[in-house]
Amino acid sequence: MRINQIYSSTEKYSTKFSEITYVKSVRRDLKFGRKWDLLLYVAAVHEGRKDYECDKCDKKFGYNYILLLHQKTVHEGQKDYACDKCDKRFGDKRNLRKHQQTVHEGRKDFTCDKCEKKFGRKSDLLRH
Numbered sequence: 001m002r003i004n005q006i007y008s009s010t011e012k013y014s015t016k017f018s019e020i021t022y023v024k025s026v027r028r029d030l031k032f033g034r035k036w037d038l039l040l041y042v043a044a045v046h047e048g049r050k051d052y053e054c055d056k057c058d059k060k061f062g063y064n065y066i067l068l069l070h071q072k073t074v075h076e077g078q079k080d081y082a083c084d085k086c087d088k089r090f091g092d093k094r095n096l097r098k099h100q101q102t103v104h105e106g107r108k109d110f111t112c113d114k115c116e117k118k119f120g121r122k123s124d125l126l127r128h
Contacts, residue, residue: 112125
């Protein structure tokens with residue numbers, strides 16, 4: 001895939017301290033701070049590449065930071081983020097927040113377009 005097929009334009013934003021250039025994706029309305037970040041996103045999401053493999057269980061990931069999080073939480077058992085409403089613990093803030101929204105707040109943001117059933121997680125909708 002050629003780079004001009006991946007991003008549509010660049011936008012510059014000036015802040016008090018610096019000028020930031022964002023790269024906009026052609027396929028979605030996403031912005032990336034660097035072209036490299038966009039290329040990683042395209043490889044992992046659009047091309048389905050999983051270039052980062054766990055040396056302990058051979059599970060593969062599209063992003064290195066997700067591999068590192070997997071190793072920390074699964075193989076080292078390190079879960080630093082505790083839910084204040086129950087005894088569950090998580091390896092990162094994002095998963096804690098997702099848990100709070102779906103379990104304790106009852107949010108169901110994913111709807112089946114065939115039967116209108118609602119789900120709290122995208123993975124549950126896809127499994128449905």
